[in-house]
Amino acid sequence: MIRVDDLRKRYGAVAALDGVSFEVAPREIFGLVGPNGAGKTTLLKALVGIVRPTDGHCSIDGVRVDERPVEARRRAGYLGGESRFYESMRARVLLRFALDGYRSVDWALVDELARTFALPLDRRVRTYSHGMKRKLGIMTALAPNVPVAILDEPEEGLDPSAKRQFLDLLRRLRAAGRTILLSSHQLDSVAAVCDRVAFLARGKLVDCDTMPAIRERAARRIRVRLAAGSDPARLRVEGVADVVSRDGEHVVVASGEPLDVMRRLAQLPIEGLEFRQLRLEEIYADLYGIGGAP
Amino acid sequence: MILAKAIRDNLWKSIACAALLEIHLVIAVVYFPDFEENIEAIKKLVPFEAFKKTIEAAATRGFDGYLALQHFFKAANTFGTFAAVFFGMGAVAGEVERHTIEFLLSRPYSRTRILATKYVVGALGLVLPLLVVSLTAIPLARLVDEPVTARHVLLQTAHCSLFLLTLYSLTFALSAWMSDAPRVAFCVLGIAVVEFSLTVVKEAARWSIYRLADMNVLVEILKDKGLPWGLDLGLASASAALFAVALLRFQRRDF
Numbered sequence: 311m312i313r314v315d316d317l318r319k320r321y322g323a324v325a326a327l328d329g330v331s332f333e334v335a336p337r338e339i340f341g342l343v344g345p346n347g348a349g350k351t352t353l354l355k356a357l358v359g360i361v362r363p364t365d366g367h368c369s370i371d372g373v374r375v376d377e378r379p380v381e382a383r384r385r386a387g388y389l390g391g392e393s394r395f396y397e398s399m400r401a402r403v404l405l406r407f408a409l410d411g412y413r414s415v416d417w418a419l420v421d422e423l424a425r426t427f428a429l430p431l432d433r434r435v436r437t438y439s440h441g442m443k444r445k446l447g448i449m450t451a452l453a454p455n456v457p458v459a460i461l462d463e464p465e466e467g468l469d470p471s472a473k474r475q476f477l478d479l480l481r482r483l484r485a486a487g488r489t490i491l492l493s494s495h496q497l498d499s500v501a502a503v504c505d506r507v508a509f510l511a512r513g514k515l516v517d518c519d520t521m522p523a524i525r526e527r528a529a530r531r532i533r534v535r536l537a538a539g540s541d542p543a544r545l546r547v548e549g550v551a552d553v554v555s556r557d558g559e560h561v562v563v564a565s566g567e568p569l570d571v572m573r574r575l576a577q578l579p580i581e582g583l584e585f586r587q588l589r590l591e592e593i594y595a596d597l598y599g600i601g602g603a604p
Numbered sequence: 605m606i607l608a609k610a611i612r613d614n615l616w617k618s619i620a621c622a623a624l625l626e627i628h629l630v631i632a633v634v635y636f637p638d639f640e641e642n643i644e645a646i647k648k649l650v651p652f653e654a655f656k657k658t659i660e661a662a663a664t665r666g667f668d669g670y671l672a673l674q675h676f677f678k679a680a681n682t683f684g685t686f687a688a689v690f691f692g693m694g695a696v697a698g699e700v701e702r703h704t705i706e707f708l709l710s711r712p713y714s715r716t717r718i719l720a721t722k723y724v725v726g727a728l729g730l731v732l733p734l735l736v737v738s739l740t741a742i743p744l745a746r747l748v749d750e751p752v753t754a755r756h757v758l759l760q761t762a763h764c765s766l767f768l769l770t771l772y773s774l775t776f777a778l779s780a781w782m783s784d785a786p787r788v789a790f791c792v793l794g795i796a797v798v799e800f801s802l803t804v805v806k807e808a809a810r811w812s813i814y815r816l817a818d819m820n821v822l823v824e825i826l827k828d829k830g831l832p833w834g835l836d837l838g839l840a841s842a843s844a845a846l847f848a849v850a851l852l853r854f855q856r857r858d859f
Contacts, residue, residue: 355706355858355859358709358710359709360706360709360710360858360859361858361859362856362858379714380712380713380714383710383711383712383713384712388710390706390707390710392703392706393703393704393705393706393707393710394702394703394704394707395704395707396609396704396707397702406605407605407606407609407711408707408711410605410606410711411605411711411712411713412712450707
């Protein structure tokens, strides 16, 4: 449904995107995570033609964005991470403006979301709080009856209750056939709702996998605090595939049964040993060592 | 909806522009008998030779000449310059500055359509007030029992509109290039001030763009010579070229 093919974008000497490729299947919620400056926003902007790639291309529902940008945008609702709305417009007028140009709009969903989010649509946008504007943005991106929704940091500014309603809505839209590409720093939400997650760092796709596969890999990771003066090389006991050291902590990646590895590690002079279900942001920081948790 | 928004954005500017021009025109018309009576004294008061000649040129053509001086040369060129900048400066740079450009460009419209709509609505917003106010000069002239030739009024309006459109197109092109609307205004008004100041320097006057819409040009229209076609085609071509530059830049620009 969404295809990104060797996408590159350079700003002078800086490579904002450096050969990114992936595909998002129909009815999939695809998460895009990475630290600030990783290229997430540039990638999403390229998908709707706001940024022109230096090389490579992308398509939405089979339509090449560089060849038929208007047709591609007609197939995707978009919420930008940096975009603001016309403050002098009333919310209802802004919605009409935002949704004009799409072949079909789910006005029932607009009404439902206005009620759910408690948005007074007759008020001018400038009287809205930051969170209310974000909710309005979510409505502009999800109300068009289109196969794809592209959302950049949609939860930024949402309160916990609105966040939960939003995640439920994403699940509902997926069930109804919508494909959703979601960029977020809220890794708990990504873990909760996404079928697959791609990790971006410095314009490159570091990894891309399903949530179960990521969890499976994370389940093979054991955090170890060595006693002072101990050599980290000793952690490479039988059944250990790799040792990643950061900030005095060591993450042991088990290639065999994690419990057997833990028994062997327990024989070493260690101060602590931790084996638990890691959160996505810990996996993110541990797996790739790309600048800490976002 | 893009068209409706562009109209809404420009409507109040156009109304304000028309109101200013109309107020100036009414005052100018009512003042005409005094001007006619005191023309010699006024000429003596004028500090620059260039302006003296301008006033002489107006005085020799009666009320038509006076109208050309007050309404077209003075009001249209000065208010019009500000209006041209005001209408063009925010077209793209304003959207970038307010961070609304991402929202606008993610709508299912082509960049050409977005820019062309903004350009045309802004251009109409600029020239329609001039046309409407200029036409009111015909009934207003009855206040001072003077005849006005409608054809002259229309031709002068057309010429001044083309001149202002060129300034508007320059502003529009800079707006497509830059990300800061006040800076766009500062650049164009800076150029306009320098160009206008050249008109009072005898040796440099011929380099001023305001010569393209000065009393010499307007008086030629009053002599029933019709529009200065060569000049007007040049102005129209410059506007078209500047719009093309704006479009090219807008289509290639990343936001």
